[in-house]
Every structure is written in structure tokens, then in C-alpha cells.
Amino acid sequence: MAWQIDLSGKKALVTGGASGIGYGIACALMEAGATVTVTARTSKSVRACETETGHGTLTALQMDVTNDLSIEEALESVDDLDILVNNAGTAIRKGLEFRVDRFAEVINTNLIGTMRLCHECLGKLVLRRGCILNIASMYSFYGNPLLPGYGASKAAVVNLTMSLAIAWARHGVRVNAIAPGWIETKMTAPVKDDRVRHDTIMARTPMGRWGTPEEVGAAAVYLCSPAASFVTGATLAVDGGYAAV
Numbered sequence: 285m286a287w288q289i290d291l292s293g294k295k296a297l298v299t300g301g302a303s304g305i306g307y308g309i310a311c312a313l314m315e316a317g318a319t320v321t322v323t324a325r326t327s328k329s330v331r332a333c334e335t336e337t338g339h340g341t342l343t344a345l346q347m348d349v350t351n352d353l354s355i356e357e358a359l360e361s362v363d364d365l366d367i368l369v370n371n372a373g374t375a376i377r378k379g380l381e382f383r384v385d386r387f388a389e390v391i392n393t394n395l396i397g398t399m400r401l402c403h404e405c406l407g408k409l410v411l412r413r414g415c416i417l418n419i420a421s422m423y424s425f426y427g428n429p430l431l432p433g434y435g436a437s438k439a440a441v442v443n444l445t446m447s448l449a450i451a452w453a454r455h456g457v458r459v460n461a462i463a464p465g466w467i468e469t470k471m472t473a474p475v476k477d478d479r480v481r482h483d484t485i486m487a488r489t490p491m492g493r494w495g496t497p498e499e500v501g502a503a504a505v506y507l508c509s510p511a512a513s514f515v516t517g518a519t520l521a522v523d524g525g526y527a528a529v
């Protein structure tokens with residue numbers, strides 16, 4: 285039997301889709317046939333996103349996931365929605381997440397930003413029996429002595445995914461997460477450039493390499509497709525085996 289995932293006619297919104305994993309997910313969803321809108325924080329990034337991708341033109345909206353008004357304004361131009369991908373996220377390095385104000389900033393973006401979008405989009409998703417995909421992390425499962433806010437936020441994203449999956453199954457809305465391992469993006473560039481950390485990570489990654497945004501995109505297409513019609517509340521690791529060690 286030939287298998288093919290076809291998301292033609294589906295409308296997707298990917299937060300933080302101007303770069304990295306979000307862009308990889310947006311392109312993969314487009315390649316599968318979906319119409320995709322990404323969000324970016326600045327008007328400059330919005331303009332940069334509105335390019336031909338090889339699978340169609342990406343449209344972009346300006347949105348800050350920590351700002352209710354910005355979310356409301358952006359969603360005014362979204363009519364139908366089948367797929368919401370909560371990808372926008374941040375980490376504040378150099379030990380600054382030990383300051384409570386910076387800790388709160390990370391929680392506000394990664395966790396509360398995810399909940400804001402889930403809450404605001406639920407009505408539209410219910411109408412089309414849509415689905416939500418949240419981006420967690422392997423730090424959802426391990427402590428992180430350098431990024432306490434990031435780890436706490438991503439652990440909570442996994443639990444939020446399960447809670448919303450249970451609550452919204454009766455509306456026909458599936459809610460899943462992906463926990464990416466070490467993926468090459470601008471967020472992880474400082475880690476990749478640090479030879480000691482790079483070597484430590486590679487030694488612990490069974491597949492012995494960094495992942496790509498496209499590889500996360502492929503898993504996203506599966507979870508957002510009818511092929512995953514009985515999958516909800518799950519967190520799928522896309523990490524080259526990192527979490528298995």
C-alpha cells in the first residue's frame with residue numbers, strides 16, 4: 285500500500301516561524317500541501333518571511349506571544365485554522381535565568397505564550413476538528429543547571445499538552461508535542477560553537493550528529509496529519525536517540 289500524507293486544504297499557523305525549527309516545520313507543512321502562515325516579532329522579519337519557498341509563498345503576521353493585544357490583532361486576519369504550531373520560544377543564557385524577572389520572562393514566552401495561543405485559537409480549531417502541536421525540549425525531562433526557566437517552561441509544556449489533550453478530546457481537537465534534541469538553529473549556535481559542549485553533546489547522542497529543522501518538520505507533518513488521528517497527549521522525541529541514553 286502506498287502511503288502519502290496530503291494536507292491540501294488545511295490551514296496552519298506556526299508561531300516563531302521566521303527561522304530555525306519553526307521555519308522547518310512551516311516548509312514541511314507547505315510541502316505536504318497545507319497553506320501556512322508564520323508569525324514573527326518584527327515587521328522586518330515579517331517581510332523577510334514572505335518569500336517563495338519552493339512549495340508556495342509563506343505568509344507572515346507580526347505577533348509577540350507575550351502580548352495579548354498583539355495576538356488578538358494578528359488572529360483577526362486568520363479565518364480558518366486546522367493546525368496550530370506553538371514553536372516560539374526563548375532561552376536566556378549566561379546564568380541570567382536565575383534572576384526572577386528573567387525566569388518569569390522565559391516562562392511568559394515558552395509556557396504562557398503557548399497557553400495564550402491555545403486558548404485564543406481553540407474556537408477556530410473546534411470548527412474544523414483541528415490539532416495543536418507544541419514544541420517542548422529534551423529539557424522537558426532533564427534538569428538544566430544553566431537554564432532553570434527554560435527547563436521549567438518546557439517541562440510544563442509537556443504537562444500542558446497532556447492536560448489540553450484530555451480536556452479538548454471531546455471537541456475533536458488533538459494536542460501533541462515534539463521534544464527536539466540538539467537541532468542546528470540560531471538558538472543553539474553558541475552551544476555548537478563551544479567545542480567542549482559540542483563534543484559532550486555529540487558523545488551523548490547515539491546518532492552522533494546535530495538534527496535539522498527539516499527533520500523536526502517531518503515529525504510535525506505526521507503529528508498534524510490524519511495518519512496520527514488516534515494520537516493525542518503524546519510527546520515525540522526527535523533527538524537522534526539523546527533521550528534514550
Ligand SMILES: NC(=O)c1ccc[n+]([C@@H]2O[C@H](COP(=O)([O-])OP(=O)(O)OC[C@H]3O[C@@H](n4cnc5c(N)ncnc54)[C@H](OP(=O)(O)O)[C@@H]3O)[C@@H](O)[C@H]2O)c1
Pocket residue numbers: 299300301302303304305306324325326329347348349350371372373374393419420421422463464465466467468469470471472
Ligand atoms: N534548536 C534546538 O536544539 C531546540 C531543541 C529543543 C527545543 N527547541 C525549541 O524549538 C523552538 C524554536 O527554536 P529554534 O531553535 O528554532 O530557535 P530560533 O530560530 O531562535 O527560533 C525561536 C523563534 O521564537 C521566536 N520568539 C521568541 N520569543 C518570542 C515572542 N515573545 N513572541 C513571538 N515569537 C518569539 C523568535 O523570534 P525572534 O527571531 O523575533 O526572536 C524565533 O522566531 C523553541 O521553542 C525552542 O525552545 C529548540
